[in-house]
Amino acid sequence: MEKRLIITKAQITPSRPDFKVFGVFNPAVIKVKDEYVMLARVAETFAAQNDTQMVIPVYRNHDYVFLKFSKTDPDYDFSDIRVIRNHRQNYLTSISHFRIGRSRDGYNFTFDEKPLLPDSIYEEFGIEDPRITEIDGKYYIAYTAVSEYGINVRLMVTTDFKHFKRLGNIFHFDNKDVVLFPRKINGYYYAYHRPSTSEFGQLDMWVARSTNLIHWGEHKVLTQARIDYTHSVRLGAGAVPHLRADGWLVIYHSADTQNRYHLAALLVDKDDPSKILKRSKAPLITATEPFEKEGLMPEVIFTCGAVFEEDEVKVYYGVCDEKIAVATLTYDEIDRNLGDV
Amino acid sequence: MEKRLIITKAQITPSRPDFKVFGVFNPAVIKVKDEYVMLARVAETFAAQNDTQMVIPVYRNHDYVFLKFSKTDPDYDFSDIRVIRNHRQNYLTSISHFRIGRSRDGYNFTFDEKPLLPDSIYEEFGIEDPRITEIDGKYYIAYTAVSEYGINVRLMVTTDFKHFKRLGNIFHFDNKDVVLFPRKINGYYYAYHRPSTSEFGQLDMWVARSTNLIHWGEHKVLTQARIDYTHSVRLGAGAVPHLRADGWLVIYHSADTQNRYHLAALLVDKDDPSKILKRSKAPLITATEPFEKEGLMPEVIFTCGAVFEEDEVKVYYGVCDEKIAVATLTYDEIDRNLGDV
Numbered sequence A, B: 001m002e003k004r005l006i007i008t009k010a011q012i013t014p015s016r017p018d019f020k021v022f023g024v025f026n027p028a029v030i031k032v033k034d035e036y037v038m039l040a041r042v043a044e045t046f047a048a049q050n051d052t053q054m055v056i057p058v059y060r061n062h063d064y065v066f067l068k069f070s071k072t073d074p075d076y077d078f079s080d081i082r083v084i085r086n087h088r089q090n091y092l093t094s095i096s097h098f099r100i101g102r103s104r105d106g107y108n109f110t111f112d113e114k115p116l117l118p119d120s121i122y123e124e125f126g127i128e129d130p131r132i133t134e135i136d137g138k139y140y141i142a143y144t145a146v147s148e149y150g151i152n153v154r155l156m157v158t159t160d161f162k163h164f165k166r167l168g169n170i171f172h173f174d175n176k177d178v179v180l181f182p183r184k185i186n187g188y189y190y191a192y193h194r195p196s197t198s199e200f201g202q203l204d205m206w207v208a209r210s211t212n213l214i215h216w217g218e219h220k221v222l223t224q225a226r227i228d229y230t231h232s233v234r235l236g237a238g239a240v241p242h243l244r245a246d247g248w249l250v251i252y253h254s255a256d257t258q259n260r261y262h263l264a265a266l267l268v269d270k271d272d273p274s275k276i277l278k279r280s281k282a283p284l285i286t287a288t289e290p291f292e293k294e295g296l297m298p299e300v301i302f303t304c305g306a307v308f309e310e311d312e313v314k315v316y317y318g319v320c321d322e323k324i325a326v327a328t329l330t331y332d333e334i335d336r337n338l339g340d341v
Helices: A331-337 B331-337
Strands: A002-007 A019-032 A035-046 A053-060 A063-070 A077-080 A083-085 A095-103 A110-116 A126-135 A138-147 A150-158 A165-171 A175-180 A189-195 A205-210 A215-223 A232-237 A242-244 A247-256 A261-268 A276-280 A301-308 A313-319 A323-329 A338-340 B002-007 B019-032 B035-046 B053-060 B063-070 B077-080 B083-085 B095-103 B110-116 B126-135 B138-147 B150-158 B165-171 B175-180 B189-195 B205-210 B215-223 B232-237 B242-244 B247-256 B261-268 B276-280 B301-308 B313-319 B323-329 B338-340
Touching: A019 A138, A035 A053, A035 A110, A035 A126, A053 A095, A126 A175, A126 A301, A138 A175, A150 A175, A165 A175, A175 A232, A189 A215, A189 A232, A205 A232, A205 B215, A215 A276, A215 B205, A247 A301, A261 A301, A261 A331, A323 A331, A331 A338, B019 B138, B035 B053, B035 B110, B035 B126, B053 B095, B126 B175, B126 B301, B138 B175, B150 B175, B165 B175, B175 B232, B189 B215, B189 B232, B205 B232, B215 B276, B247 B301, B261 B301, B261 B331, B323 B331, B331 B338
Parallel strands: A019 A126, A019 A301, A019 A323, A095 A126, B019 B126, B019 B301, B019 B323, B095 B126
Antiparallel strands: A002 A323, A019 A035, A019 A313, A035 A095, A053 A063, A077 A083, A095 A110, A126 A138, A138 A150, A150 A165, A165 B215, A175 A189, A189 A205, A205 A215, A215 B165, A215 B215, A232 A247, A242 A247, A247 A261, A261 A276, A276 A338, A301 A313, A313 A323, B002 B323, B019 B035, B019 B313, B035 B095, B053 B063, B077 B083, B095 B110, B126 B138, B138 B150, B150 B165, B175 B189, B189 B205, B205 B215, B232 B247, B242 B247, B247 B261, B261 B276, B276 B338, B301 B313, B313 B323
8 A cells, every 4th residue: 555645725715815734634526527626625614713702704605704613602612623622513613615626647636716615505614524426427426514504515506627516415314434336226316324313323334225315215224333343433435336246335534532533444235235245354554654544523534435547446535624635556456455344 | 273182192002012002193184085004103012011111112123122121221312212322322211103093073082902013124213203205196204213223214005004115215314204194296205304413503494306206306495493473493394295285284293392392384385395385474383281281291382194175184192202293273363373484
């Protein structure tokens, strides 16, 4: 496996002169003919903060508005750099949008200046963690949207990566980490998803199916957080599944109680994505390099997309919630990592 | 408005000799020809508890099994009579199933001995709070299922209230309070639902739609918890909506920070259940009677069904999580309670 840090926030222009880029991470990547197209999550903050108040941007009615919080207000908890907490409503300190990058080699990306901004009451706190699935020549983007209405998963579609049509909330709050399978299986579209909070359940991966990509149901647990080789407390689908002769290859993330992430793989049944045939015997990709261990959220490695080339797999992943790397693996490396369930 | 307490746990036979009935509440009710059919939630506990351990039944592989918890185990919190809490997995102290009652007058119900039991890995901690919607001559029952996989909403269907076919999880965890509309509207089935927990969102009522009752999407917020006439912190749909000339009449519940409930009404657009035309100016039904103020969970009044007669509405509701009452209202009383939005 070769790992390369390929994108840092220094190369991303803020979407406004009064913003600064907090991080560029968790990118979807898809190969369109000979070009690698990336949809990266860019998190920005209002640049001119001071010691007594925090200003956060939210996107409302097609423009940014700014909410101001006094840092001495006892009703609000500012201890998490990413979230302002209140008993009734939490807020994000940054707001994310998407930026399109293009590359010929899969490593050197040039980004469009034009941001793909939030554009819905369900996206007021930002859009995050996209996954691109090509289905019948169209590119469907499942993404996480945060607002005062919770963390919903929404869908948009494009044919040219210039015009994007929103198709609404496909999963209600709280849900994240939705990946769509790239073709119908016996008449049904499939998705993996990760409901996010529960008094009773855990943070597991689920499977759902649909006849039209818009309406989803028949929710089933796919796999629970594992505690065998790692004290995993939450899982989530990562890259869009890749069809091989022996089944669908799935790369997902897992995090432990200390918020240390790793990536792992599943091989699931060709005809039934709810049936696991093989799974990683050990973490497939872990934080080993200095650039993975040092950063805003150390040891967070989070994939939203991989490119399955003829003889190798490029796994793109967000690192420490602030930068982007790619790990290149051979299929043999992945197969040796897989064991019987 | 006339209120009558009609059912208490004394008249429900436990489903097993070693169980005792903890409560009978939150019933769905539908009129089938001249008969009122009730599907009541019956919560039971294992009868022979002692001071040192708590035994709770769960339903697994078509039979009850018993989990035992030492009351001195510091990993578990027994302070809530209804829930055993642990940092990783909560358990319910009781397990609920459904029981069918029948009545000629809508007040005096005779219950079948035969219980409708949990029957899925998603129902191991019980099935709760059913709503019956008649669609094209079939009775669809949306209900809450609790398990180690969270609080999911599931669907079953029957034509005779003897044989029930399960149709799977229609909403992922956490969700509750799902009611299906009784007919398609411009080609779509509609449901109200209430996602239950979020870091960002609140406990609001949402609307979703479907083409087949199984797969749901296009989730939109219907109405947020209100803080004008009551400090409401959560809402949820109650009775199945009733079509009138001026729109759909919706009766729902609302609870405040002290867990005091009331019932209120909405009038929503005939062609678009996401559009509210009128809403209650004040609580429609509140806890006023001693039987509503005294009980396991005082002032909990929770409806899962109403019968819309020619000249009056019978609103059935669970009281204090342990008994069942009916409030009979005239349409005039409801209309006087509704005001412009």
